[in-house]
Amino acid sequence: MIKVAFAGVNPADWKIRAGHLDVAPFGLELPLTVGLDAAGTVVATGEKVTKVKKGDRVVSGTNLFSNAKPGSYAQYLVVNEQRVAIVPDHISLESAATIPTAGITAWQALFASDKGGLSKGQGTKILINGASGGVGSFAVQLAKWAGAEVAATCSSANLEYVKSLGADLLIDYKTQNIRDELIKWSSNGIDLIVDVISADSLEDPVGLLRKGGKLVSVATLTDDGDVETSIAEAKERGVTKVLAFMNDLNFGEEIQQLIDIVKVGNLKLPPTEAYDLDNVVQAHEKLETGRVRGKLVLRVK
Ligand SMILES: NC(=O)c1ccc[n+]([C@@H]2O[C@H](COP(=O)([O-])OP(=O)(O)OC[C@H]3O[C@@H](n4cnc5c(N)ncnc54)[C@H](OP(=O)(O)O)[C@@H]3O)[C@@H](O)[C@H]2O)c1
Structure with missing residues (x-):
């Protein structure tokens, strides 16, 4: 279980919220909590989890064609460890939340x-x-x-x-x-x-x-x-x-690969503009303009 610090904001989120996407073909039912990407801290692990431990800083995500449902606009998120990558100390959780989708x-x-x-x-x-x-x-x-x-x-x-x-x-x-x-x-x-x-x-x-x-x-x-x-x-x-269409079959590994490229200095994570989760309406209004440079993220308290 991850205590979410930042949720990434993606166009799919507002398209679902505004009813532009028929969610049924994706096996999703309304109402649902939107949000595909999350970065935060592990607060609990299941018995068989070996990849992460309590206290680890991690990033994770899902997509629409997935056995894991959206829901990262939340304080806590339960995910399979295969979807998780460890965030090194020099990368902020705010920046890490830009990576998955x-x-x-x-x-x-x-x-x-x-x-x-x-x-x-x-x-x-x-x-x-x-x-x-x-x-x-x-x-x-x-x-x-x-x-x-x-x-x-x-x-x-x-x-x-x-x-x-x-x-x-x-x-x-x-x-x-x-x-x-x-x-x-x-x-x-x-x-x-x-x-x-x-x-x-x-x-x-x-x-x-x-x-x-x-x-x-x-x-x-x-x-x-x-x-x-x-x-x-x-x-x-x-x-x-x-x-x-993005697939999330090897999500954890692929996210880790990108983090490794960041570590050696060949990839800069996009600039972020952070909104408090309470201000999600403004974040969506901004993303819907199609004019965002880099990424928007939501700060979850
Ligand atoms: N199928 C999938 O699996 C999948 C996964 C991820 C994303 N997507 C989709 O991919 C699209 C892009 O996602 P995103 O997160 O990159 O969106 P985004 O961050 O909202 O993209 C906004 C950027 O697009 C630029 N832009 C707008 N119109 C443009 C044009 N005609 N030519 C060149 N640049 C233009 C804007 O720059 P200016 O202000 O300079 O115009 C702005 O910086 C969305 O439709 C999203 O739903 C699909």
Whole structure:
């Protein structure tokens, strides 16, 4: 059992709360306590638990397609030890709460064999569409860590921030033409697009890719377009399109892997803005604008 100090706030939380997601297909029933990510301190363990002990600082999470239900907007959370990673002393629990959903979604979108399939050191050219939010902040840095060349879209307000994440080519999606900038950067097309915005945020994304390239669209569950048709059309044009859903099968291990990359200095956790749990309404209102840089978290007392 974890005494929650900070709960991560993710777009899925407000989409559930606002009734945009039919929760039944995920095996969830209303009413429910929202919240996928939590960081805090272990206050009790079951008899068979070996990985953590009382007093350990930990981070944990779940997702919608999971045998563990949401519920991290709470003072206490009971989780399986396989979903838990230890937070080292130099990482605050506030920062750790940013990792599970955003970090692992980015990790899997880039590296999972059924998604981006990126290997380290291939010199791949990647576009991260939506680089300044939760998922994008991890994706840019992890792609750089893997040795890729990274183009990243953001608005002018976030150019400096996205540059600080290590992006090689910054494209201001409000004032620049994304296609023109990418063609100047890589005339034969790029290898991989990770799109965390929506089906229609890029004009003809398949046309930006080289033959054999991949388009990984992180599923928004509200704005994914006609998925079957777009996957079939991409295939006809020699490109693989994947609608990506984070899975939490190896959550604890994958979160630990990200923490290890943080430890060696190759990943900075996103900047946070913390709200008291009592002010969750304001946090959701802010996230719903779609303008958050980094991550919002809730401080649980
Ligand atoms: N399927 C899954 O398993 C899964 C998992 C995690 C997340 N998701 C989904 O992935 C999406 C992204 O999640 P997130 O946590 O990264 O969201 P987020 O943190 O709320 O993203 C906000 C960021 O998006 C940027 N943005 C908005 N419109 C943009 C555009 N047209 N082009 C480029 N950047 C734009 C904003 O920057 P500006 O202010 O500069 O515009 C802002 O910094 C959400 O729809 C979420 O539900 C799905």
